[in-house]
Amino acid sequence: MSENKTTLTDAVHDLLRKAIIEQALKPGMRLPEDTVGEQFGVSRTIVRHALVRLEHEGLVETRRNRGAFVAEPSRDEAQHVFEVRRCLENDVIRLLCERMPGSGYDRLEAHVRQEEAVKGKDGPVSIRLAGEFHVLLAELTGNPVLTRYVSEVVLRCSLIMSLYARSHSSDCAVDEHSQIIEAIRAGDAARAIEIMEHHLGAVAGRAALSAQPDSIQSILSHYGKELAQ
Incomplete structure (x- = not known):
């Protein structure tokens, strides 16, 4: 080509x-x-x-x-994808608590500022930015294989939410993203994972058929x- x-x-x-x-x-x-x-x-x-x-x-x-x-x-596939995503993202957090790169927090906070800028204004863009936050977390581990898998499941989750989600709460997403950053900064993997579990659980819980x-x-x-x- x-x-x-x-x-x-x-x-x-x-x-x-x-x-x-x-x-x-x-x-x-x-x-x-x-x-x-x-x-x-x-x-x-x-x-x-x-x-x-x-x-x-x-x-x-x-x-x-x-x-x-x-x-x-299908709904079964959706459940399986979210199960895999939880496992992968929990490992991302554990790794970042051990080895966050020097510019990592600056990059994460800059991304959250982007999310804040469109909060309540542009639903589609806020949905895309929310997913990209999770991919950025994976990229910061320095593990390209983990990043590829996280990117794939995040994309699949976006597709799933398009089919089944009742709503998208950007306010909740941005606030929890900030909480995850602070927990990682404190080296508190258990707290960061707890927030992430709640965050992904809330996303997975918003299920309904989409409009035409x-x-x-x-x-x-x-x-x-x-x-x-």
């Missing part, structure tokens, strides 16, 4: 993933290659490569003779503007 195609594939992949994480593209929504290509002004080949990458990340599934769809996890989504054309027209810039 040429460098230009690779760059376009990356851009389409990132924008589709952003649309899924921000819960604009809902679970079960069909992603026709021609429609996606038209909205982003790229070829079906570019779209196909981007969709394959999203499928590897668990965000898209291909159905025989029907094409690609935003993945639609908008059309893929109206959703991707917004994200396609970013590619045109």
